[in-house]
Amino acid sequence: MDSLVFIIGTCMLLGTLVGFLAGLLGIGGGLIVVPALLYLLPLVGIQEQFVMLLAIATxxxxxxxxxxxxxxAHHRRNNISWSIAKIMVPGVIIGALSSGTLASLISANQLQQLFAVFVILMAINMARPVKPQEQALSLPVNWLLFIITTAIAMLSGMLGIGGGVMLVPLLCFFGLKMNRAVGLSSLMGxxxxxxxxxxxxxxxxxxENLPAGTLGYIYLPALFGIAFTSILVAPIGVKAAMTWPTSTLKKVFSVLLICIGLELVFSSFGR
Incomplete structure (x- = not known):
């Protein structure tokens, strides 16, 4: 019982940060949730072999x-381009559906290393400047956009993230303003x-031998704690995204990824 109270209470605190980032940056919070659960789950007796998969699925x-x-919230503010979404959604669904099976075939250590490398690469990418003004869209042809989004969704599902760290810079490259890129990224997430x-x-x-309170690889006590507070806080992040300048959003995004990436690098040396 003490372990259950601990994990739910801690995850409620985690959820406040996750919800704000989901609304502000359209990243779904996975870059925060997965590392946090990698630390928290072993504290409540979860076997090491299941920790990474439970963290990702949750x-x-x-x-x-x-x-x-x-x-x-983004839809109410007209931040979502539904014409682009119709092209991307089928590939996203196919890629994400296959991610669980693919992740279960990789060792937990390899998954964590993949996650660490990914975060570092995204930190470097997001530190680069994007186009400051909206331009005419120049999207790839439909079949190429389908392949790109399928690959992004597959990798995102394997890492337990929404894909915003890849979709936001991609959409900005094609000329979308940050708030519209974040809105579309939220839908894809x-x-x-x-x-x-x-x-x-x-x-x-x-x-066999999964801990009590799981639905497949989803750990329900942690899910409840995170979701309870993150749902309440997400609209606050959306409001901030509408009022903060693009340069500020980019700085927040880049610093966040750099901090997480460095932490994962240092922790990987201790494994």
Whole structure:
């Protein structure tokens, strides 16, 4: 019981940060949730072999809830380009559905190393300046955009993130302003989260020796704690995204990724 109270209470605090970042940056919070759960889950007796998969699956399940709130708020503010979304959604669903099975075939250590490398690369990428003004869109042809979004969704699902760290700079490169890129990224993150969660439930359904309170690979006590507060805070992040200048959003995004990436690098040396 003490462990249950600890994990729920701690994850409620975590959820306040996750919800704000989901609305502000459209990243779904996975870059925060996964490292946090990698630290918290062993403290409540979760076996090492399951920690990474549970962290990833729980992160995706939480994004179903936080991204729904963020998407609704962005839609009310006309931040989502639905014509682009119709092209991207099918690839996102296919990629995310396959992610659970692929992740279960990789060792926990390899998954953590992949996550660390990914975060560092994204930190470097986001530190680069984007186009300061909206330009005419120059999207790839439909089949190429489908392949790109499928690959992004597959990697995002394997890492337990919404894909915003890849989609936001990609969409900015194609000429979208930051607030519209974040809005569309939030929608794509919701699709990744829904399809990815289903994939991890299926992949972990018949796995033996999983801890109590799991649905497939989703750890429900942690999910409840994170979701409870993150849903409430996400709209505040959306309001901040509408009023903060693009340069400030870029700085927040880059600093966040750099800090997380460095922490993961240093911790990987201790494994």
């Amino acid at each position: 992160s995706l399940a939480n994004m179903v809830l936080t991204s729904t709130s963020a998407v609704a 919701l699709c990744v989260a829904m399809a990815g969660s289903i994939g991890y439930i299926i992949a972990g359904w018949n796995v």
